[in-house]
Amino acid sequence: MSIYVVVLIIFSYLVCVKCIYRRRRWSLVKSLQRLMNVSSDKEISGDDIRALIVTAHPDDECMFFAPTLVRLVELKATVHVLCLSEGNYYNQGALRKQELVNSCTVLGIPESRITIMDHKKLPDDPKAEWSISLVSSAIVKHIRAHSFNMVLTFDGRGVSGHANHTAIHKAVSHLASTGQVPDDCCLLSLVTVGLLRKYISFLDLPLSWLLPSSLCFIIGSQGYKQAKAAMLCHRTQLLWFRYLYITFSRYMLINTFRVIPQGPKNLKIY
Ligand SMILES: [Zn+2]
Numbered sequence: 001m002s003i004y005v006v007v008l009i010i011f012s013y014l015v016c017v018k019c020i021y022r023r024r025r026w027s028l029v030k031s032l033q034r035l036m037n038v039s040s041d042k043e044i045s046g047d048d049i050r051a052l053i054v055t056a057h058p059d060d061e062c063m064f065f066a067p068t069l070v071r072l073v074e075l076k077a078t079v080h081v082l083c084l085s086e087g088n089y090y091n092q093g094a095l096r097k098q099e100l101v102n103s104c105t106v107l108g109i110p111e112s113r114i115t116i117m118d119h120k121k122l123p124d125d126p127k128a129e130w131s132i133s134l135v136s137s138a139i140v141k142h143i144r145a146h147s148f149n150m151v152l153t154f155d156g157r158g159v160s161g162h163a164n165h166t167a168i169h170k171a172v173s174h175l176a177s178t179g180q181v182p183d184d185c186c187l188l189s190l191v192t193v194g195l196l197r198k199y200i201s202f203l204d205l206p207l208s209w210l211l212p213s214s215l216c217f218i219i220g221s222q223g224y225k226q227a228k229a230a231m232l233c234h235r236t237q238l239l240w241f242r243y244l245y246i247t248f249s250r251y252m253l254i255n256t257f258r259v260i261p262q263g264p265k266n267l268k269i270y
Pocket of ligand 1 (some may be wrong): 027057060163165
């Protein structure tokens with residue numbers, strides 16, 4: 001292949017990335033209108049969205065969900081974070097709670113909208129099997145207490161495969177299949193991509209854009225600076241490979257979500 005063809009392919013790819021960046025806000029608004037059943041004639045506003053991000057550990061919010069948080073806050077949506085553990089695996093729970101609060105502040109979420117659970121049956125431990133009924137009841141109580149109309153969490157592969165992440169997906173899927181979620185609340189799972197796509201940063205944009213998803217949050221350089229600053233709040237976690245993650249992970253720039261289908265409402269299980 002001649003050098004000209006290679007240059008042409010790279011140039012076309014970068015033009016494609018640029019076009020996606022330009023259209024990202026329009027596309028996000030259209031997807032949100034569809035999901036929230038807002039008429040396409042009306043511009044969706046922050047008042048229409050009450051979102052809950054459910055995570056397992058302090059640092060999940062910026063490591064995996066930063067583009068979502070940054071974009072929803074930009075749209076002036078009401079955004080809460082429910083973190084189901086203190087991240088006490090190395091007995092640093094108290095410190096990590098404060099790091100989570102600091103990180104959320106950087107991402108635009110006030111402390112009053114953060115809930116951190118500390119339940120002995122929900123330890124930060126990849127070998128621990130979290131009770132699905134305990135997790136699902138904590139989440140559904142939170143949804144009802146704050147009237148959320150959008151819940152975003154991990155998918156069945158949990159991005160990193162951590163058992164605590166996948167337990168949350170199982171719990172939310174359980175709520176969905178048993179019809180326990182309020183009618184106006186949509187459930188979304190963060191798409192886990194393969195190892196190669198995970199670490200090609202913005203070069204994953206065309207694939208994330210073209211492959212089917214229900215919502216796609218993309219942040220630019222300003223949002224990336226916020227996400228990076230939030231990651232740096234988690235001082236206890238800043239080992240050398242975290243810096244590589246910050247530089248190369250597409251989750252620092254792109255989040256794609258799929259809707260978790262919901263079953264009939266108030267299903268009785270005998
Ligand atoms: Zn985690």
